[in-house]
Amino acid sequence: MRLAVSEADDPLTTREVSEAVGVPHAHMAKVVTRLQHLGVLDARRGRGGGLGLTELGRGASIGWLVRELEGDGEVVVCDGETPCPLRGACRLRGALRAAQEAFYASLDPLTVSDLVASPTGPVLVGLLGRRPE
Ligand code: SF4
Numbered sequence: 001m002r003l004a005v006s007e008a009d010d011p012l013t014t015r016e017v018s019e020a021v022g023v024p025h026a027h028m029a030k031v032v033t034r035l036q037h038l039g040v041l042d043a044r045r046g047r048g049g050g051l052g053l054t055e056l057g058r059g060a061s062i063g064w065l066v067r068e069l070e071g072d073g074e075v076v077v078c079d080g081e082t083p084c085p086l087r088g089a090c091r092l093r094g095a096l097r098a099a100q101e102a103f104y105a106s107l108d109p110l111t112v113s114d115l116v117a118s119p120t121g122p123v124l125v126g127l128l129g130r131r132p133e
Contacts, residue, residue: 003041003053004116005124011050012128014043020128038068053112062115063108075100 002020006012012020018028032051035041040057044050075096078087087093116124 001112001116001120002124002127003051004058004112005121006052008052011044011048011052013050016128017051034069038065040065058113059111061108062110062112063104063106065112066107067104 002017003012014028014032015025018025021028023031032041032043035057036043040054040060042052042054044052074093076093078084078090078093084090
């Protein structure tokens with residue numbers, strides 16, 4: 001979301017984004033790598049380099065993105081090391097699956113661009129102390 005409100009000719013670095021949103025740099029670097037693999041983010045090295053959203057990233061469905069990041073596992077582990085005895089006939093399991101799908105479905109119509117409309121976008125811009133000139 002922070003990258004969606006960046007100026008194209010003044011890209012942010014991973015460190016700047018991590019400091020702006022209060023996330024450890026090592027964690028942010030992992031997030032950047034993951035988002036690059038999904039094709040939603042570009043990282044250019046060297047002078048004038050930095051992070052930028054791709055066209056796919058700008059228009060991608062948030063539901064798709066969260067599914068990709070979270071995986072398709074169930075919210076409760078029913079078939080784990082000690083499988084739950086109810087797992088073959090559990091109404092709760094079905095209800096949780098439906099709730100999980102409803103959660104994703106509610107995010108499907110949204111894009112990153114939608115999420116940075118006012119009032120969010122201006123707050124995101126203000127989060128960053130720009131690097132000294
Ligand atoms: S009670 Fe149902 S939802 Fe909970 S672990 Fe057992 S099978 Fe899964």
